Amino acid sequence: MDLVQLQRQLVDYRTSLYHEGFLDEQFTQLQxxxxxxxxxxxxxxxxxxxxDSERLLxxxxxALEQQVIDFKRMDAQVHQLKGSSSSIGAHRVQxxxxxxxxxxxxxxxxxxxKCLQQVKxxxxxxxxxxxxxxxxxQQILNAGGSIPV
Amino acid sequence: xVMAASETKFHVLAVDDTLIDRKLIEKxxxxxxxxxxxxxxxxKALEFLGLNNNDHQDVKVNLIITDYCMPGMTGYxxxxxxxxxxxxxxxxxxxxxxxxxPSRINRCLEGGAEEFFLKPVQLSDVNKLRPHLMKRTQxxxxxxxxxxxxxxxxxxxxxxxxxxVN
Numbered sequence: 001m002d003l004v005q006l007q008r009q010l011v012d013y014r015t016s017l018y019h020e021g022f023l024d025e026q027f028t029q030l031q032x033x034x035x036x037x038x039x040x041x042x043x044x045x046x047x048x049x050x051x052d053s054e055r056l057l058x059x060x061x062x063a064l065e066q067q068v069i070d071f072k073r074m075d076a077q078v079h080q081l082k083g084s085s086s087s088i089g090a091h092r093v094q095x096x097x098x099x100x101x102x103x104x105x106x107x108x109x110x111x112x113x114k115c116l117q118q119v120k121x122x123x124x125x126x127x128x129x130x131x132x133x134x135x136x137x138q139q140i141l142n143a144g145g146s147i148p149v
Numbered sequence: 150x151v152m153a154a155s156e157t158k159f160h161v162l163a164v165d166d167t168l169i170d171r172k173l174i175e176k177x178x179x180x181x182x183x184x185x186x187x188x189x190x191x192x193k194a195l196e197f198l199g200l201n202n203n204d205h206q207d208v209k210v211n212l213i214i215t216d217y218c219m220p221g222m223t224g225y226x227x228x229x230x231x232x233x234x235x236x237x238x239x240x241x242x243x244x245x246x247x248x249x250x251p252s253r254i255n256r257c258l259e260g261g262a263e264e265f266f267l268k269p270v271q272l273s274d275v276n277k278l279r280p281h282l283m284k285r286t287q288x289x290x291x292x293x294x295x296x297x298x299x300x301x302x303x304x305x306x307x308x309x310x311x312x313x314v315n
Contacts, residue, residue, distance in 0.1 A: 026269050033176050033272075041176060048169045079218070083247045084169050087269045 003145040010136045011148050017133070022126055027089030031149075046130055049088045053123050056081045060116055064109070074112065075104035081119070092122045159282050160208070163187040164194045164215035164227065165245070170268065174214065174245075177275045191215070191222030195230060198237060210240055211282050214266075217246035217253065225257060232261040241281040245270055 001009070017023045034041040056077050063074050082097035096119045103111030137147050161183045165171045171187045178185045186208075188194050198210060213231065217224040224244045231237045244257045247268040254265045263281045266274045 029269070029271055030173075033173075033180060038176065045169060045172055048172065052167075052169065079247075080167065083167060083268065086247060087167075087169050087173055089269075 003140065003143045006136065006140050006143060007145060007148050010133070010140060013133060013136060017129060021091050022129060024089045024091040026086065030088060043134055046088055046134075049084050049090065050127060052084045053081060053093075053127075057116070057120055057123065064113055064116060069107075069109060069112075071104045071107045071112075075101055078104060090123075090126050093119060093126060096122055158182060158184050159211040160184045160186070161278075162194060162197060162210045162213045164189075164191060164213065164219070164224070166190060166216065166219045170216065170245075174270060177270060177272060178214075180272065181275045181278075183278075186210075191219060191224070191227035191230070194227060200230070200234060200237065212241045212243065212278060214243040214245065214278075216268075217244050217257070218248070225260060228257065228260050228262055243278065243281075 018027075030042050030045060059077055060074060063070060063077070078097050078100045082094055082101070085091075085093040085097060096115060100112065100115040100119060103115055140147060161178050163171065163174045163178065163185055165174060165187070166189050168189075171189065175185050175187045186197060188197055194213065194215070197208065199208065213227075215224040215227050222230075224246070228242050228244065231240060231242055238261075241263045242261065243264045243266060244262045245266045245268050246253065249267055257265050264274075264277060
């Protein structure tokens with residue numbers, strides 16, 4: 001695939017992520033902050049999001065396996081996940097966290113379990129999509145091209 | 150970056166317990182030509198200021214921007230400690246929060262905060278900081294203006310409705 005095709009593929013891919021609601025304008029904000037002084041800014045922030053999310057999803061799974069469920073602590077953890085997903089523009093994950101918090105507030109175990117599954121699912125999707133996007137960007141850079149805005 | 154002799158680089162102290170948000174706010178502030186120190190708690194912020202050393206200001210800080218929800222000392226607690234200190238009460242304080250709770254916003258503004266930003270903080274928010282740095286005196290007009298901006302945000306992006314319980 002030549003450079004122009006790669007660049008077009010990236011633009012199309014990125015556009016679809018916005019259209020399908022995976023990403024929102026906050027991701028665009030992140031990209032606009034990246035410059036020659038900080039060429040890996042987006043990748044660095046997104047990597048932090050991946051680390052944070054995986055840690056929190058593990059903790060939430062464990063919390064729901066307990067005999068006595070600590071809903072207050074879970075709510076604080078979902079709040080953190082909501083915050084970090086919002087900071088990078090991971091729109092679907094963020095929206096699910098809002099619903100999740102409502103179930104925590106209501107101390108609804110069934111609701112929480114269902115939500116956790118959904119969040120894990122959406123997180124998996126956005127992680128794969130962002131990694132694919134970064135790979136495409138790297139291919140373009142390796143081919144000597146620049147990332148289209 | 151070459152700085153003109155007359156240009157002042159303001160020093161902002163950013164406080165947030167989340168690494169992602171610290172990284173973000175630091176980048177936003179640096180992009181706006183501020184010098185930044187980022188710490189992860191209110192306690193560390195006070196230590197940095199030198200509040201614990203006989204109330205003597207060790208470092209020159211022109212503005213403090215802090216997250217509201219932090220374990221231990223909240224952003225509001227930090228705000229009050231700053232405003233109750235004779236050495237530091239004139240430093241403008243801005244509060245950030247991911248939760249859009251009007252009573253919380255009012256409380257912070259009443260407590261002396263110059264602005265209240267909803268997270269995720271954007272460059273357009275950071276652009277609102279400079280007037281607070283140039284003009285060091287607080288007036289009721291400034292406070293009202295901040296409240297108007299919060300009540301009727303001029304943001305063009307759509308915000309979902311959160312079901313928040315105070």
